Each structure stands twice: as C-alpha cells, then as structure tokens.
Amino acid sequence: MSAVEEVVTEAPAVEAVPKRSMTLGAGASLVVLALLIGVPLFAKNFIIFQMTMLLIYGLAVLALNILTGGSGQFSLGQSAFYAVGAYTSAILMEQYDVNYALTLPIAGVICFAFGFLFGQPALRLSGVYLALATFALATAMPQLLKLGFFEKWTGGVQGLVVTKPDAPFGLPMSQDMWLYYFTLVITIALYILSVNLLRSRSGRAFMAIRDNEIAASAMGINVSLYKTLAFGVSAAITGIAGGLGAIAVQFVAPDSYTITLAISLFLGMVVGGVGWLPGSIVGSAFIIFVPNIAEGISKGLSGAVFGVLLFLVIFLVPHGARQVAVVCQQFVGKWTKR
Amino acid sequence: MELFTNQILAGIATGAIYACMALAVVMIYQAIDHLNFAQGEMAMFSTFISWQLMQWGIPYWVAFVLTLVFSFIAGIAIERILFKPLAKAPILTNVAGFIALFAIINSSAGLIWDFTIKQYPTPFGSSPFLGSQLISTHQAGMIGITILLLIGLYFFFQYTRIGLAMRAAASVPESARLVGINTSWMIALGWGMAAAIGSIAGMLIAPVVFLEPNMMGGVLIYGFAAAVLGGLTSPFGAVIGGFLVGIFENLAGTYIPGVGNELKLPIALALIITVLVVKPAGLFGRTIVKRV
Numbered sequence: 285m286s287a288v289e290e291v292v293t294e295a296p297a298v299e300a301v302p303k304r305s306m307t308l309g310a311g312a313s314l315v316v317l318a319l320l321i322g323v324p325l326f327a328k329n330f331i332i333f334q335m336t337m338l339l340i341y342g343l344a345v346l347a348l349n350i351l352t353g354g355s356g357q358f359s360l361g362q363s364a365f366y367a368v369g370a371y372t373s374a375i376l377m378e379q380y381d382v383n384y385a386l387t388l389p390i391a392g393v394i395c396f397a398f399g400f401l402f403g404q405p406a407l408r409l410s411g412v413y414l415a416l417a418t419f420a421l422a423t424a425m426p427q428l429l430k431l432g433f434f435e436k437w438t439g440g441v442q443g444l445v446v447t448k449p450d451a452p453f454g455l456p457m458s459q460d461m462w463l464y465y466f467t468l469v470i471t472i473a474l475y476i477l478s479v480n481l482l483r484s485r486s487g488r489a490f491m492a493i494r495d496n497e498i499a500a501s502a503m504g505i506n507v508s509l510y511k512t513l514a515f516g517v518s519a520a521i522t523g524i525a526g527g528l529g530a531i532a533v534q535f536v537a538p539d540s541y542t543i544t545l546a547i548s549l550f551l552g553m554v555v556g557g558v559g560w561l562p563g564s565i566v567g568s569a570f571i572i573f574v575p576n577i578a579e580g581i582s583k584g585l586s587g588a589v590f591g592v593l594l595f596l597v598i599f600l601v602p603h604g605a606r607q608v609a610v611v612c613q614q615f616v617g618k619w620t621k622r
Numbered sequence: 623m624e625l626f627t628n629q630i631l632a633g634i635a636t637g638a639i640y641a642c643m644a645l646a647v648v649m650i651y652q653a654i655d656h657l658n659f660a661q662g663e664m665a666m667f668s669t670f671i672s673w674q675l676m677q678w679g680i681p682y683w684v685a686f687v688l689t690l691v692f693s694f695i696a697g698i699a700i701e702r703i704l705f706k707p708l709a710k711a712p713i714l715t716n717v718a719g720f721i722a723l724f725a726i727i728n729s730s731a732g733l734i735w736d737f738t739i740k741q742y743p744t745p746f747g748s749s750p751f752l753g754s755q756l757i758s759t760h761q762a763g764m765i766g767i768t769i770l771l772l773i774g775l776y777f778f779f780q781y782t783r784i785g786l787a788m789r790a791a792a793s794v795p796e797s798a799r800l801v802g803i804n805t806s807w808m809i810a811l812g813w814g815m816a817a818a819i820g821s822i823a824g825m826l827i828a829p830v831v832f833l834e835p836n837m838m839g840g841v842l843i844y845g846f847a848a849a850v851l852g853g854l855t856s857p858f859g860a861v862i863g864g865f866l867v868g869i870f871e872n873l874a875g876t877y878i879p880g881v882g883n884e885l886k887l888p889i890a891l892a893l894i895i896t897v898l899v900v901k902p903a904g905l906f907g908r909t910i911v912k913r914v
Contacts, residue, residue, distance in 0.1 A: 352714070408899050412657050416850050417898070420891030423843070427888055547721060554718040587729025594722035595704065602711035 316562075317472075324464050332460045333532065334572065339464075339471045340529045342568035345552040346478060346561060347521035353559025354482055355514035356494030358411065361402075361418030362549045364425040365519040367541035369395050369526025371429065374444045374536040375437050384449045384531055388470070391527035392520040399519020403512030422546040429538035443537025446530055467528050474521055478561060481517065490514055555597055557606030566605040570597070629872045635761040637868020639830065641768050642823035643838075643845025644852065644860035645775075646816050651854045652792050653812020654705075656716055657846060660723035661820055662838030664700075667727050668693040668821030669828050669837075670735050673742060682745050686825060690818050697817025701810045731835040742828035764826045771822065772861055788812060843887065844871075847894045853907020862906065867894070 320339075324332045348362050372391040376382040382390075402421065409417050429438050438444070451462035481487050489510045492500040501507045530536045548571040555570040556563025578589035601607045646665065650658045658664075672689035676682065704723065708716055746763035779785040790798040791808035799805050823845075824838070831837050844867055852863025871890045878889070897905065 405895065405899050408902055409895075412854065413850060413898055413902065415657070416846060416891075417895045419843075420888065420895055423891065424888030550714075551718055551721060554714050558712065558714055584733045585729055587725040587732070589729075591722040591724070591726035591729070594718060594725070598711065598715050598718055598722070599707065602708065602715045604715075 313562075316565075320468055324461055329458055329460045332458075332464050336460070336464045336467050336532050337529070338565070338568050338572055339467045340525050340532060341549070341552065341572060342565040343471055343474060343525035343528070344522050344549050345556060345567045345571075346475065346564040347518045347525065348549055348553045349556070349559065349561055349564055350478055350482070350490075350521070351514050351518035352553060353561075354487065354494065355490040355511060357406070357511065357514060358415045359418040359515075359518070360415050360543070360546050360550060361421035362518075362522050363541045363543060363546035364418075364421045365395050365399055365522040366526035366529065366545060366549075367425050367429065367536075367538075368398055368519075369523025370530035370536045370541065371438060371444075371526075372523065373527030374446050374530045377446055377531075378444050379437060385466075388524050388527045391523045395523025395526075396516045396520035398523075400512050400516035402519070403515030406515065407508050407511055419543065419546075422543045426538040426542055429541075438538075441538065443535060443540075446534045446536065448534050449531065463532055467532070470524065470528065474524065475561065478521070482561070486510065486513065551594065555594075555604050557604030557609075560604070560606035560609070562609070563605040625876065629876050630869055631757055633869030633872035634765070634865055635757050635868070636872065637848075637865035638761060638765045638768055639823075639827045639841060639864075640844040640848045640867050641861040641864025642764070642771075642826055643820070643841055644848035644864045645768070645771065645857055646820040646823055647845050647849040648852075648854060648857050648860040649775075649819055650812060650816035651849070652857075653788065653809050653816065655792070656713070656720070657849075657854075658816070659717070659720040659842075660727060661816065662842030662845070663724050663727040663731075664693070664697070664817050665820035665824035666835060666838045667731050668696075668817070669742070669824035669833060670731055670835075672821070672825055673740065673828075673833055674735075676743065682743060686745075689821050689825065693817040693821035694814040697814040698810045700817075701813035705813075706806070706810075728835055735835070737835055740833040742825075742833045744829040760829055767822065767826060768861060768864075771819065772857060775857055784811075840887070844868075844890070847891060851894045851897055851904055853904025856904070856906040859904060859906025863904070866905075 320335075324335060327335070344362060344366055347365075348359060351357055351359055369391040372394050373384070373387040376387040376390060377384055406414055406417055428434075430441055434440075448459045448463065450459055451457040455462065457465075482490070489500070489505045492503065492505055493507055493510055497507055533540075552564070552567030552571045554567070556565070556567030574593055575586070575590055578593060579586045581589045597604075643662070643665070646661055647657065650656075650661065668689050671692055672685045675685035675688055680688070700723070705716070705719060708719055744760040744763075746760045747758075779789060787798070787803045788808045788811060790801075791803055791805040792812070795805050798808075827841060828837065831841065845864070848863035848867045849860045850863070851867060852859030852861070854860075867890055870893055871886050874889045874893075875886050
C-alpha cells in the first residue's frame with residue numbers, strides 16, 4: 285500500500301539450528317534404543333502394533349524435519365508422498381508377488397523421483413506459496429488414487445488389502461512383533477543415514493540455503509539442485525514409511541491419505557522441535573497418542589481437548605521437545621560438575 | 623455459446639463466496655503476516671451465533687450487526703489471549719496454534735449446535751435475478767455486499783488515521799513504533815476486523831452451502847487459493863482472485879472431460895500453482911524485494 289513496504293529485511297522463516305544440536309548424545313541414544321528393543325518383549329500385540337506405528341510416523345516426521353528443519357522448505361504435502369510409498373508397496377506385494385522387504389527400496393526410489401520432480405516447480409515458490417502448492421498436492425492425491433484409469437492397480441475407492449508377513453526362518457515371534465523389529469531396524473538405519481546426511485557436505489549445503497539463500501549461492505552452492513534434492517530425500521524416506529505403514533495396517537485406501545495426515549505430520553514436527561531429528565519420535569508419539577487421550581477425556585469435545593493440549597504444549601515449549609532436551613542437558617551438566 | 627456465458631455467470635456467483643473469504647484472509651495476512659487456518663472456523667462460529675440469535679426471534683439485520691460486534695470482540699480476544707504470547711515463537715509454532723484453534727472451534731460448535739445441516743435465511747430472497755436462472759437475488763446481493771465491503775476497506779485504509787496506522791504497523795513495525803503507534807494493538811485490531819469480515823462472509827455463504835460445523839472446509843481452501851492467486855498483499859486482488867477461481871472451477875467442470883465434482887478442486891489448485899510459478903507474487907500483489 286505504500287512504497288516503504290516493498291523492501292523488507294526478512295528473518296529466515298526457520299530458525300537456524302546448529303548441526304551439533306541436531307542429534308542426541310551417545311548415552312541418551314543408548315537408553316532410547318534399549319527401551320525400543322526391550323519394551324515389546326513384555327507388551328501385548330496391540331501395544332506392539334502401536335509402537336510400530338510410532339516408528340513409522342516417526343520416520344515420516346523425520347523426513348519432514350530434513351526438508352523443513354534442514355533445508356528450510358515448508359511442506360503440507362507429505363501425505364501425498366506417504367500415499368505413493370504405501371501404494372507402491374501394496375501394489376507390488378499384491379499384484380506382482382514381490383517380497384515385502386524388497387518393495388520398500390522400490391517405494392523409496394519411486395518417491396525420490398516423485399519428490400525430486402515436484403521440487404522443480406516448487407523451486408520458484410517459498411513460504412506460504414510453497415505451503416499452498418504442497419497443500420494442493422495433498423488434497424489432489426486421494427482424488428487421483430480414486431481415478432478410474434488407475435483402478436486396475438489401485439483397486440479404486442475400495443483400496444487394497446495387504447497380507448501381513450510371517451516371521452522368517454521359523455523365529456518364534458508373532459507377526460506383530462516381527463514387523464516391529466523389522467521396522468525398528470529400518471528406522472535406525474534411516475535415522476543414522478539422515479544424521480550423517482545432515483553432517484555431510486550436502487547437509488551443510490541444505491542448512492546454508494535455509495539460513496540465507498543468497499549467501500549460499502554466492503558461496504557456490506547449487507541452490508536449485510540442493511533444494512530439489514532435499515525434496516527428493518524427504519519424499520523417499522516418507523515413501524519408505526508409507527510402505528511400512530501399508531504392511532503394518534494391512535490395508536491401503538485413498539481416504540487414509542488425506543490432508544489430515546499431512547497436518548498431523550506437520551504438528552509432529554513442531555511438537556518434536558523443528559530441525560531436531562530425535563524429536564521426530566516425540567512428535568510421532570504426540571500425534572498417535574494425544575488424540576486417543578483427548579477422546580478418553582471427552583468423547584464429544586475430543587477435538588477441543590486436542591486443541592487445548594496442543595496449545596498447552598506450544599505455550600510451555602514453543603521450540604518443542606528440543607527445548608526440553610536442552611534444559612535437561614544443562615541440568616545434568618550442572619549436576620555432574622558438582 | 624449460451625452454455626459458456628451461463629457457466630461464467632454461475633462461476634461469478636460461486637466466486638462471490640470465495641471473494642468474501644479471500645478478503646478476510648488478506649485482511650489478517652496484512653495484520654499478522656500469517657495465513658490463519660482457523661479463519662473459516664471463526665466465520666462458521668459467528669454464523670452459528672447469528673443463527674442462534676435469529677432462533678431467539680431477533681430480526682435478521684439486528685442479529686447481523688450483533689454478530690459483527692461479537693466477532694470483532696472475539697477476534698481481538700483470541701489475539702490477546704492466545705496469539706500475543708506466541709508473537710516471539712517460531713512461525714511454525716504459530717501455524718500449529720492456528721491448527722489447534724481450528725480443532726477447538728470446530729469441536730465446540732459441533733457440541734453446542736451438533737452436526738446436522740441447518741437452513742439459513744437470506745435477506746435478499748432467492749428468486750431469479752434479472753430473469754437469469756443462474757444467479758439468484760441472494761447471489762447478486764452477495765456480490766453487491768462484497769464490493770461495498772471492498773470500497774469501505776479502501777476508504778478505511780486510505781483516508782483514516784487508524785487505517786494509516788495499521789498499514790504502518792504491518793509494513794515497518796519498528797519505525798511505526800518510533801512514531802508512537804501502538805503496533806501490538808494494531809495487530810489485535812487486524813484480528814478483530816478479519817474476524818468481522820469473516821463473519822459477514824459466513825452469513826452470506828450459509829444460505830448457499832447450508833449451516834453446519836464443517837461448512838467452511840472447502841470454502842476456506844478456495845478462499846486461500848483466491849487470496850494467493852490475487853496476491854496476498856492486495857484486497858482488490860483477493861476479490862478478483864475469488865471471482866477468477868469461481869469461473870475457472872465451473873469452466874473446468876464443464877469443458878474438460880473426466881472432471882467431475884471430485885477433481886474440480888485439484889484442477890483449480892493446479893491452475894493457481896501454474897500462475898504462481900509464472901508470477902510468484904500473485905496477479906495483483908506487489909513483489910516484495912528482500913534486503914540482503
């Protein structure tokens with residue numbers, strides 16, 4: 285409305301997180317790992333299933349974290365990548381009899397390509413505009429999956445039923461428990477991969493772009509390549525999570541992958557702390573368990589209770605679980621020095 | 623040819639809905655620099671309030687004014703209580719706050735007024751307008767009110783002290799504070815005005831889409847799309863964007879084979895993204911130059 289408005293000094297949309305503080309210390313990592321390995325041995329099958337979903341959503345949140353926390357690009361379209369991964373796995377398993385473990389890398393590769401290609405037009409957009417573009421992708425995906433043209437493969441509105449794999453080599457495990465450990469191994473592998481990615485040359489390029497795009501390009505970073513690459517990597521991990529999700533839930537249908545899923549993943553990232561990779565699992569726990577807790581407190585007002593709980597979390601810790609971890613770390617540091 | 627003009631007319635009629643919503647979206651974007659995801663739900667809640675007032679036997683226009691006042695105050699209250707403490711928090715945390723607000727309002731409205739669809743009265747009647755079957759007097763009235771609102775806002779921002787203060791607070795907060803503008807209250811005022819405009823949009827839309835807690839879901843997406851298409855910095859662009867989205871949606875539904883109601887939304891969004899890729903600031907928005 286005035287000429288003054290046209291020049292602004294813009295703070296980066298995503299605050300800079302130094303790469304050292306993106307991970308967890310060795311001791312804490314071991315404790316978490318021991319818990320993740322130990323708990324299912326003493327839990328019921330339903331709890332094991334929920335823990336499997338916890339890991340799967342954790343992976344999807346991690347992927348979004350690489351994209352937003354790492355390279356500073358918003359996305360409300362993660363559900364679309366998740367859907368593509370889920371459908372790739374389901375179709376390969378049910379229509380082409382491919383082993384379930386083999387479908388995951390294929391889902392990853394297909395989603396990488398999809399994400400990389402989507403990253404191309406997204407290059408010209410940032411902030412709200414990018415959010416809208418990815419949002420469009422997320423709303424379009426269920427409709428595209430329902431199209432008559434793909435029905436031969438996707439099963440249309442009905443979706444596909446996926447068979448749950450048995451434990452191999454005659455291991456004395458229930459299907460749920462086998463799937464949990466299978467998911468756990470993949471999650472740990474992808475987590476280590478992501479941490480190393482962010483520590484590598486490419487990861488530093490992502491963060492340089494996040495902090496200041498112009499300065500990054502002046503330093504010789506190929507901005508468009510790394511931005512699309514971030515989309516590709518994020519989509520690939522989300523796709524693998526989607527494939528695992530399809531196997532765990534044993535069912536894929538277009539309406540499981542609506543914008544609601546994308547919003548949940550986004551909330552998971554915020555609650556876990558943007559740019560803090562271990563927070564992904566905390567965020568994932570939030571989006572899996574808090575709606576259930578809200579339902580338990582009041583059936584009719586579950587949405588409102590969920591909203592209030594979410595407000596509480598962001599009021600107390602606006603930087604998510606990372607803030608809690610930092611405080612704990614300082615506390616432990618003081619205590620050991622004494 | 624007749625089909626074509628008819629579809630354009632129908633497009634303008636639905637476009638008026640989107641234009642109203644887009645105007646509210648732009649208002650709040652001007653004030654706080656974020657897209658408010660809970661805007662549609664706030665409008666829905668206001669509409670329910672006006673419906674409730676009418677159920678108690680209050681005439682339409684009195685209820686209309688009372689609802690405007692209620693929404694204005696509620697908008698300010700929401701800003702003061704919930705979002706002022708978050709002003710220093712990261713942007714993404716704010717967005718999570720909008721989503722939380724969305725959930726709270728939607729679920730409370732569902733509990734108070736339940737999820738059944740309700741009829742909502744129109745002050746303009748619903749007979750055909752100027753003999754056309756496609757635009758009813760209500761839709762014509764809606765377009766009229768949208769345009770009046772736009773003119774009113776133009777004068778408010780261009781010719782009043784407080785409008786000028788609001789513009790200053792939104793564009794250069796530091797300098798505005800230095801010349802004695804209370805920027806924090808300007809933001810609250812922005813919230814209040816956006817809530818009031820949203821409630822007008824809600825009350826105009828309700829006779830067309832019927833009243834229920836989820837009535838705004840689709841409308842808000844189109845409203846966002848229209849605002850972004852027209853340029854988030856321009857109220858005029860938002861209104862034009864609203865009409866364009868309405869027209870395009872109807873034309874795509876009629877002429878592109880295989881596009882039913884299901885695919886209308888993705889196609890409209892795809893068009894908007896294409897426009898944005900070519901013109902990133904929207905059709906009427908000013909390009910914001912970043913200082914390095």
